[in-house]
Amino acid sequence: MIKRMIEYFDIGQICNSGQCFRMEKKDENTYSIIALDKYLEIRQEGKECTFFCQEEDFENFWKNYFDLEEDYGAYIAQADPEDIYLVNAAQFGCGIRILQQDLWEMTASFLISQQNNIQRIRRCIRNICERYGEERVNFRGEQYYTFPAPKVLAGLHEDDLRECNLGYRSKYVVRTARSIVNGEVDFKRLHRMEYEEARTELLKLYGVGKKVADCICLFGLHKLEAFPVDTHILQAAKKHYGGRFPKEKYLGFEGVMQQYVFYWEICGG
DNA sequence: CGCCAGGGGAGCT
DNA sequence: AGCTCCCCTGGC
Numbered sequence: 001m002i003k004r005m006i007e008y009f010d011i012g013q014i015c016n017s018g019q020c021f022r023m024e025k026k027d028e029n030t031y032s033i034i035a036l037d038k039y040l041e042i043r044q045e046g047k048e049c050t051f052f053c054q055e056e057d058f059e060n061f062w063k064n065y066f067d068l069e070e071d072y073g074a075y076i077a078q079a080d081p082e083d084i085y086l087v088n089a090a091q092f093g094c095g096i097r098i099l100q101q102d103l104w105e106m107t108a109s110f111l112i113s114q115q116n117n118i119q120r121i122r123r124c125i126r127n128i129c130e131r132y133g134e135e136r137v138n139f140r141g142e143q144y145y146t147f148p149a150p151k152v153l154a155g156l157h158e159d160d161l162r163e164c165n166l167g168y169r170s171k172y173v174v175r176t177a178r179s180i181v182n183g184e185v186d187f188k189r190l191h192r193m194e195y196e197e198a199r200t201e202l203l204k205l206y207g208v209g210k211k212v213a214d215c216i217c218l219f220g221l222h223k224l225e226a227f228p229v230d231t232h233i234l235q236a237a238k239k240h241y242g243g244r245f246p247k248e249k250y251l252g253f254e255g256v257m258q259q260y261v262f263y264w265e266i267c268g269g
Numbered sequence: 270c271g272c273c274a275g276g277g278g279a280g281c282t
Numbered sequence: 283a284g285c286t287c288c289c290c291t292g293g294c
Contacts, residue, residue, distance in 0.1 A: 018276065114277040120291070121276090167290030172278085209278045230276035262276075 002051040002058045008072040010095020011044050017096050017263050019219045021109055021122045022129075022147075034129075035065055036102060037146050039138040052139065067097045067222075075256045080249055085240045086257065089264035096259050098224060103187055104180070105147045106220030107205070110212045111172045120165070127164035132156070150187075153177035172207025179205055195223040218255040227254040232265040 011031045015023045022034045030043045040062060041052040051058050063069070076090045112124050125147070132152050133145035153161070154177035161170030179185050185205060190198045198221055202213040210229070217226035227247050229237075237245045245261065247254040 110276085113275095115275060115289075115291095116277090117275045117292085119275095162290090165291080168288075169290080207278065211277060215276080228276075231274090232276060266276080 002053065002055060004049050004051070004068075005047045006049050006068065007047065008076070008094055009044075009047075009049065009066070009068070009097060011042050011049070013093055013095040013263065013267075014066075014097060014099065016267055017093070017259060018118050018266065019215075019259070020099055020101065021118070021125045034144055034146075035061075037134070037136055038062075039136065039144050065100050067100055070097070072097060072256070075253050076260075078250065078253075079257070079260075080246075083246075085236075086260065089268065090257070090260040092268050093260045093263040096263055098218060098222065098256060098259065100222050101219050102147070103190065103216070103220040104150055106216050107176060107202075107208070108147070108153070108173050110215040110219075111176060111207050112166055112169050113215070114169065114207075114209075114212065116169070124165050124169075128153075128161070128166075131164060150177045150180040154181040169207070175206040176208070190221060195221075195225050198223065199226070214255075218258075224253045224255045225251070227258050230262075232262055233258065236261050236265050 012025070014020065015025060015031055020033070024032050026032055026041065029045055030041055033040045033042070038053075038057065038061060040057075043050040043052075051062060053062060072094070076094055079086045079090045081087060108128075109121065109125060113121050116124075129145035129147055132148035134148075135143050135145055137143055153173060156174055156177075158170045158174050161173055164170075166173065180187055185201060190201060193201065195217055199213050199217055202208050202216055203210070208216070212228075214226040214228035217223040218228060227245075233245065237243055245257075247257070250257045
């Protein structure tokens with residue numbers, strides 16, 4: 001059990017920000033998270049966070065996962081003070097962090113996300129994990145499941161994933177898994193690429209367009225300059241910016257600002 | 270029952 | 283860059 005006082009961290013906001021589909025609210029102050037083969041519970045009261053895990057896992061994994069070394073207050077402070085909308089949005093979502101999640105899981109998750117709502121995305125992913133992931137047991141003695149590796153999903157038929165409620169998106173996931181297994185796209189090399197190059201590489205995957213590629217860059221490769229444009233961001237841009245968000249003001253951390261706008265649009269107002 | 274929207278994408282012009 | 287068509291579920 002690890003206790004820390006953390007600034008600009010709100011596990012509830014992170015859970016609702018739509019970047020992680022394997023985080024659940026257990027009760028008012030407690031959330032559970034599954035990442036790789038690890039299970040964590042966090043309790044938060046104000047700035048005081050309790051991580052229910054071993055010191056070693058916290059230092060070697062979760063600290064990085066939650067991007068705790070990064071100063072998000074510094075990002076928020078750079079919001080243009082004349083941009084009242086953005087200043088308010090950043091304040092409203094000031095506890096959000098860009099999680100450092102698994103590249104393959106993010107790729108599959110955001111393939112599933114298209115023309116889909118967050119609740120059903122969660123259910124799709126839970127179905128896939130329960131059916132094709134590996135079983136583990138948490139510290140409470142409860143079972144949980146890992147996200148299946150590319151080679152597992154590559155061996156499936158499209159209809160197998162339709163049974164997981166993916167609908168027409170199942171062919172995207174199966175074909176992409178095969179592209180990774182047969183080496184058409186080298187996932188290990190993506191981590192060493194700059195944003196633009198990684199994005200171009202991801203766009204080669206069947207079912208990955210600009211929006212999904214940027215989500216993968218932001219959440220799976222931690223490229224903070226990636227700025228996914230979806231329907232909500234587009235609506236906000238029309239309402240408040242005459243059509244296009246001024247992301248050139250935020251070079252290098254465009255994606256952080258995107259999250260504040262997105263979170264405001266789905267949870268604010 | 271029909272309609273429509275949910276963090277789009279492919280394929281074409 | 284903009285258009286059409288594609289296409290699955292759940293809510294109304």
